[in-house]
Amino acid sequence: MGDIELRHCHHNSNEPSPSAPDESNLTSINNSEAFEDAPPNGGYGWVCTFCCCMINIHTWGINSSWGVILAHFLSNSTYPNASHLDYAFIGGLSIAMCLLLGPVVTKVYNIIGSKLTMLMGTGLVFGSLLGASYSTEIWHLFLSQGICFGTGMGFLYITATAVLPEWFSTRRSFSMGLAASGAGLGGVLYNLAAGAAIQAMGIAATYRVLAFCALGGNLISSLLMKDRRSFREERRGRTFNHxxxxxxxxxxxxxxxxxxxxxxxxxxxxxxxxxxxxxxxxxxxxxxxxxxxxxxxxxxxxxxxxxxxxxxxxxxxxxxxxxxxxxxxxxxxxxxxxxxxxxxxxxxxxxxxxxxxxxxxxxxxxxxxxxxxxxxxxxxxxxxxxxxxxxxxxxxxxxxxxxxxxxxxxxxxxxxxxxxxxxxxxxxxxxxxxxxxxxxxxxxxxxxxxxxxxxxxxxxxxxxxxxxx
Missing domain, CATH: 1.20.1250.20 (MFS general substrate transporter like domains)
Structure with a gap:
C-alpha cells in the first residue's frame, strides 16, 4: 500500500509522453510550475489563519449568542405573538442563509476577489445587528437577525474558508482547525458578553455593541486576508458546478x-x-x-x-x-x-x-x-x-x-x-x-x-x- 501511495503522489497527469518533442524543455516547465504553485505552508498563511479565526469569532461566535438572546425574548415576552417555533427558525435561518448563498458567494468571489467579497459581508453583518436593535415586530428579526446576518456571514465565512487552504499543504488541516476554533472561542466570549450586556444595558444596546464589535473584527480581517497570487487568474475560470x-x-x-x-x-x-x-x-x-x-x-x-x-x-x-x-x-x-x-x-x-x-x-x-x-x-x-x-x-x-x-x-x-x-x-x-x-x-x-x-x-x-x- 505504501508503494502505491508513493507512486500516486509523484505522478503528474500533465507530464508529456516519452515520444513528445522537446521533452526536456516541457519537463523543466512542468517542474518550474509545480515549484511556483507549491503552497508556502506558513509565512503569510499564518496571518490568513488568524484572520479566518477572527471572522469565525465575529460571525459564528455572535450567531451562537442567539441562545442567550432567545432566553431573554422568551422570558420577557418581547414579541407576544411569536411562538417558540418562530424563534427556533430565526436561529436556523441565519445558518441556512449562509449556506444557501454558497454558489452566489463563489461567483462574486471569482469576479471581484476575496477582499471586496468579505468587505461586502462585513457591511451586511454590521447592518443586520444594528437593524435588529431597532426591531419592534418578530418579522423584523427574521429579516435582520435571520436573512441579513446569514447573508453577511456567508460572504465572510465561505470566502475565507476557500482562501485559507491554498496557503498550506502538510499543515492544511491544522491551520483550518485553528481557524475553525474561532467559532467556539467566539461562542464562549459572546455568550458571556451578551448575557452581561442584556442585564446591564438592555437588548437594544446589546445588539448595537455586537454590531460594532463585529464591524471592527471583520473589517480588519477582511483587509488583511488575501489570495495566493499564483492562483488568482486560475480562479477566474472556475464556476459553480451542480x-x-x-x-x-x-x-x-x-x-x-x-x-x-x-x-x-x-x-x-x-x-x-x-x-x-x-x-x-x-x-x-x-x-x-x-x-x-x-x-x-x-x-x-x-x-x-x-x-x-x-x-x-x-x-x-x-x-x-x-x-x-x-x-x-x-x-x-x-x-x-x-x-x-x-x-x-x-x-x-x-x-x-x-x-x-x-x-x-x-x-x-x-x-x-x-x-x-x-x-x-x-x-x-x-x-x-x-x-x-x-x-x-x-x-x-x-x-x-x-x-x-x-x-x-x-x-x-x-x-x-x-x-x-x-x-x-x-x-x-x-x-x-x-x-x-x-x-x-x-x-x-x-x-x-x-x-x-x-x-x-x-x-x-x-x-x-x-x-x-
Missing part, C-alpha cells in the same frame, strides 16, 4: 455533512434546555453551553493537527464516530451537573469535526482547483438540515421526550462516520486504480481495463485497509 453531485465521493461528503449538521445544531441549541429539563437552574444550563463551545475551541486545532499527521479522512471518521459514542455513553445517563459538563466538554471537542475538516477533506477528494465550487455545492445541500434541525429536535422532545432526541442525535453522528468510512475506502480505491493505470501505460483520465469498478472492488476487508488518507 454536476459535482453526480460523483459518488462528493455524495458521501454531503451525507456526512447532512447527518452531522442535524446532530450538531441540535446539541448547540438544545443542551442548555436539556439541563433545565433535568432540574438544573438556568445558570447551570448556560454553563453547559459555554463548556460545549470551549470544547470546540480546544478540539478543532487538535483534530486538525492529528488529521495532518494520521490522515484527514481517517481522523474525521474516528472523531465523528466518537461524538456518537459520547452521546450514547455519557449524555443519555447524564442526570446531574457533573456528567453533563463532562459530556459538554468531550462532545464539544468532536461534534464540530465537520466544519473543522471539511475543506481539507474536500481538497483531498477533488483537489484545490475544484475546492471552491465543490465546497459551495456541499454548503447548498446543508440548507435544509440546518434550517429544520432545531425545530425537528423540539418536535421530538415534545412528542417523545429527550431520550428519543438523544438517540436521534447519536445515530446521526454514527451515520455520518459510516459515510466517511466508505469514503476512506473509496480513496484507497482511487490510489490503487491510478497505480493500475500507470502500470498499464494509460493516461490518468483514461480507464483501466483490468481494474474493477468501486462497487465490485469494495469488500468488508477493504474498509480496514491500513494507510494514511
Amino acid at each position: 454536476r459535482d453531485l453526480s460523483h459518488f465521493e462528493v455524495l458521501l461528503m454531503v451525507l456526512w455533512g447532512v447527518t452531522t449538521e442535524l446532530g450538531y445544531v441540535t446539541l448547540v441549541y438544545s443542551l442548555p434546555n436539556y439541563a433545565t429539563s433535568i432540574g438544573l437552574n438556568p445558570q447551570q444550563g448556560s454553563i453547559t453551553g459555554a463548556i460545549l463551545n470551549l470544547g470546540l475551541t480546544i478540539g478543532r486545532p487538535l483534530v486538525g493537527y492529528f488529521s495532518d499527521a494520521l490522515g484527514r479522512i481517517t481522523i474525521s471518521t474516528v472523531m465523528t464516530a466518537f461524538c456518537g459514542l459520547f452521546c450514547f455513553a455519557i449524555w443519555i445517563p447524564a442526570y446531574s451537573f457533573a456528567p453533563l459538563i463532562l459530556f459538554s466538554l468531550l462532545a464539544g471537542m468532536v461534534c464540530g469535526t465537520f466544519w473543522g475538516t471539511i475543506t481539507p477533506v474536500t481538497a483531498e477528494v477533488v483537489g484545490l482547483n475544484r475546492l471552491p465550487s465543490t465546497f459551495a455545492m456541499i454548503c447548498l445541500t446543508l440548507v435544509v438540515p440546518t434550517t429544520f434541525a432545531e425545530p425537528v429536535a423540539l418536535s421530538i422532545v415534545a412528542s417523545s421526550g429527550y431520550l428519543s432526541t438523544q438517540v436521534y442525535v447519536a445515530s446521526m453522528f454514527i451515520l455520518g462516520a459510516t459515510s466517511l468510512w466508505v469514503l476512506r475506502s473509496w480513496k484507497f480505491y482511487e490510489i490503487e486504480m491510478k497505480a493500475a493505470r500507470e502500470s498499464e501505460g494509460i493516461e490518468v483520465n483514461g480507464a483501466s481495463t483490468s481494474f474493477p469498478s468501486f462497487f465490485r472492488w469494495i469488500r468488508p476487508r477493504k474498509l480496514f485497509l491500513n494507510g494514511r488518507v
Whole structure:
C-alpha cells in the first residue's frame, strides 16, 4: 500500500509522453510550475489563519449568542405573538442563509476577489445587528437577525474558508482547525458578553455593541486576508458546478455533512434546555453551553493537527464516530451537573469535526482547483438540515421526550462516520486504480481495463485497509 501511495503522489497527469518533442524543455516547465504553485505552508498563511479565526469569532461566535438572546425574548415576552417555533427558525435561518448563498458567494468571489467579497459581508453583518436593535415586530428579526446576518456571514465565512487552504499543504488541516476554533472561542466570549450586556444595558444596546464589535473584527480581517497570487487568474475560470453531485465521493461528503449538521445544531441549541429539563437552574444550563463551545475551541486545532499527521479522512471518521459514542455513553445517563459538563466538554471537542475538516477533506477528494465550487455545492445541500434541525429536535422532545432526541442525535453522528468510512475506502480505491493505470501505460483520465469498478472492488476487508488518507 505504501508503494502505491508513493507512486500516486509523484505522478503528474500533465507530464508529456516519452515520444513528445522537446521533452526536456516541457519537463523543466512542468517542474518550474509545480515549484511556483507549491503552497508556502506558513509565512503569510499564518496571518490568513488568524484572520479566518477572527471572522469565525465575529460571525459564528455572535450567531451562537442567539441562545442567550432567545432566553431573554422568551422570558420577557418581547414579541407576544411569536411562538417558540418562530424563534427556533430565526436561529436556523441565519445558518441556512449562509449556506444557501454558497454558489452566489463563489461567483462574486471569482469576479471581484476575496477582499471586496468579505468587505461586502462585513457591511451586511454590521447592518443586520444594528437593524435588529431597532426591531419592534418578530418579522423584523427574521429579516435582520435571520436573512441579513446569514447573508453577511456567508460572504465572510465561505470566502475565507476557500482562501485559507491554498496557503498550506502538510499543515492544511491544522491551520483550518485553528481557524475553525474561532467559532467556539467566539461562542464562549459572546455568550458571556451578551448575557452581561442584556442585564446591564438592555437588548437594544446589546445588539448595537455586537454590531460594532463585529464591524471592527471583520473589517480588519477582511483587509488583511488575501489570495495566493499564483492562483488568482486560475480562479477566474472556475464556476459553480451542480454536476459535482453526480460523483459518488462528493455524495458521501454531503451525507456526512447532512447527518452531522442535524446532530450538531441540535446539541448547540438544545443542551442548555436539556439541563433545565433535568432540574438544573438556568445558570447551570448556560454553563453547559459555554463548556460545549470551549470544547470546540480546544478540539478543532487538535483534530486538525492529528488529521495532518494520521490522515484527514481517517481522523474525521474516528472523531465523528466518537461524538456518537459520547452521546450514547455519557449524555443519555447524564442526570446531574457533573456528567453533563463532562459530556459538554468531550462532545464539544468532536461534534464540530465537520466544519473543522471539511475543506481539507474536500481538497483531498477533488483537489484545490475544484475546492471552491465543490465546497459551495456541499454548503447548498446543508440548507435544509440546518434550517429544520432545531425545530425537528423540539418536535421530538415534545412528542417523545429527550431520550428519543438523544438517540436521534447519536445515530446521526454514527451515520455520518459510516459515510466517511466508505469514503476512506473509496480513496484507497482511487490510489490503487491510478497505480493500475500507470502500470498499464494509460493516461490518468483514461480507464483501466483490468481494474474493477468501486462497487465490485469494495469488500468488508477493504474498509480496514491500513494507510494514511
